[in-house]
Amino acid sequence: MPTPDHRNLPRFKKPPVVETVLGVEFAALEKWSIPHFGLFWQLISQEMPTFRVLPPLQSASEAKDAITAGLPSIRFLTSPQVRCWFVSADDRTLIQIQNDRFVFNWRKTDRNDKYPHYDDTIRHEFERQWSRFRTFVENNDLGRIEPVQCEVSYVNQIPRGEGWKTAAELGSVFTILDRTSLFGYAPALEDVNFSFQFPMAEDRGRLRVKSEPAIRNLDGIEVQQLTVTAKGEPRDGETSSILEWLDFGRENVVREFASITSPAMHLLWERVQ
Amino acid sequence: MEAACAFAARELQAGDVRAYSTLAFVHPIPNSLWPHPVARELSTSSMDVTFPAARSEWFVESVRRIAQLGKLIANWDSYGAEAPNSYAQRLSRTVLNCLSRLDFKPKSIDASVEGGICIAFGKNGHYADFECCNSGNLLAAISPRDGEPQVWTVEQTDDGVRNAANQIRAFLARGIT
Numbered sequence: 311m312p313t314p315d316h317r318n319l320p321r322f323k324k325p326p327v328v329e330t331v332l333g334v335e336f337a338a339l340e341k342w343s344i345p346h347f348g349l350f351w352q353l354i355s356q357e358m359p360t361f362r363v364l365p366p367l368q369s370a371s372e373a374k375d376a377i378t379a380g381l382p383s384i385r386f387l388t389s390p391q392v393r394c395w396f397v398s399a400d401d402r403t404l405i406q407i408q409n410d411r412f413v414f415n416w417r418k419t420d421r422n423d424k425y426p427h428y429d430d431t432i433r434h435e436f437e438r439q440w441s442r443f444r445t446f447v448e449n450n451d452l453g454r455i456e457p458v459q460c461e462v463s464y465v466n467q468i469p470r471g472e473g474w475k476t477a478a479e480l481g482s483v484f485t486i487l488d489r490t491s492l493f494g495y496a497p498a499l500e501d502v503n504f505s506f507q508f509p510m511a512e513d514r515g516r517l518r519v520k521s522e523p524a525i526r527n528l529d530g531i532e533v534q535q536l537t538v539t540a541k542g543e544p545r546d547g548e549t550s551s552i553l554e555w556l557d558f559g560r561e562n563v564v565r566e567f568a569s570i571t572s573p574a575m576h577l578l579w580e581r582v583q
Numbered sequence: 584m585e586a587a588c589a590f591a592a593r594e595l596q597a598g599d600v601r602a603y604s605t606l607a608f609v610h611p612i613p614n615s616l617w618p619h620p621v622a623r624e625l626s627t628s629s630m631d632v633t634f635p636a637a638r639s640e641w642f643v644e645s646v647r648r649i650a651q652l653g654k655l656i657a658n659w660d661s662y663g664a665e666a667p668n669s670y671a672q673r674l675s676r677t678v679l680n681c682l683s684r685l686d687f688k689p690k691s692i693d694a695s696v697e698g699g700i701c702i703a704f705g706k707n708g709h710y711a712d713f714e715c716c717n718s719g720n721l722l723a724a725i726s727p728r729d730g731e732p733q734v735w736t737v738e739q740t741d742d743g744v745r746n747a748a749n750q751i752r753a754f755l756a757r758g759i760t
Contacts, residue, residue: 333627
């Protein structure tokens, strides 16, 4: 399926995105068990030579009436569950697998890394890896993959010193923090930590925006982290429908990002359209 | 059972709950999941960041210091000491996050020759520290100017660290245990 025409979407030469996440949640594969992680790893170990075992991701439906997403929940499990990361040699891409999840991440590992862009690389790479996983499940008679939800997340980091030096100056990074228009006066911000969410068009899922101060553990750099996540249900389980939903989710994420960040920051990130 | 449920309830409030169950048996997964500020444990993002409980200069400097210590290599002291591993780094960031909520600034943060990271305090000749070990253990120690040191294992929860920090604070203020 050709990549849709996204020429009208905002595009930046130097966007602050440090991670892109494309994921599919599906009905749990009952036959999937611990050995299958190893079997799948055999297939991809040339590309993804290292692994890490983590606790499983929880399910959080973004269906129209589901208001519990993002809230804590208790999950009763009848068998131990794990999630496995398979990480590429250059550390820039990883695949996360569990019995009801496939997630593909691209991440920036060096400040000089150029964002590979969704249309140019990331979408294609997701499709390639997803197809491989799907084939593995079929070939090993592990059941039918029935997707229930897709996810697109963009994690952006805006380091202190790049457009803002004090928390007060974050008011000029985010359009929604224009305090003069909000209150008619503008005392200095001391800290910025916000989140909001809304349903996307045609009830195709929900968009969540979260911004909070963070410190990168690798280098101790202070950043304001902005995460924009779209989640929703694809029309059906076909790969083409999953990709279509991911395109839709990504479009929402990108438009929201451009909408809540200021023109001054767009200049810094070299917006080209 | 009651204690287990209380623990689970506390984890619920922290937004970080997962309960494994066989029939009516509910218990949280062990301390390896603490600290909860580590986002990647529970989200699809793999970003390795710390979300500070409070924005303070010394906390940012402390995380930077841990990043520096994380670059040490084995035998950094030329006496065969282990370099601080990822467990010790993660543990020390979380202890520091708890300390920042208490506005309890350490005097120094250094690699430990025992293997791990040492978050130290000192006042009037008295010494105390948190020892974030490569093994994943968290210890606290107090050492009076003229007395025997005491070391104990700290429970790896917010409450556990807060209690130990308060003990250390009281010790440094009074110089007695």
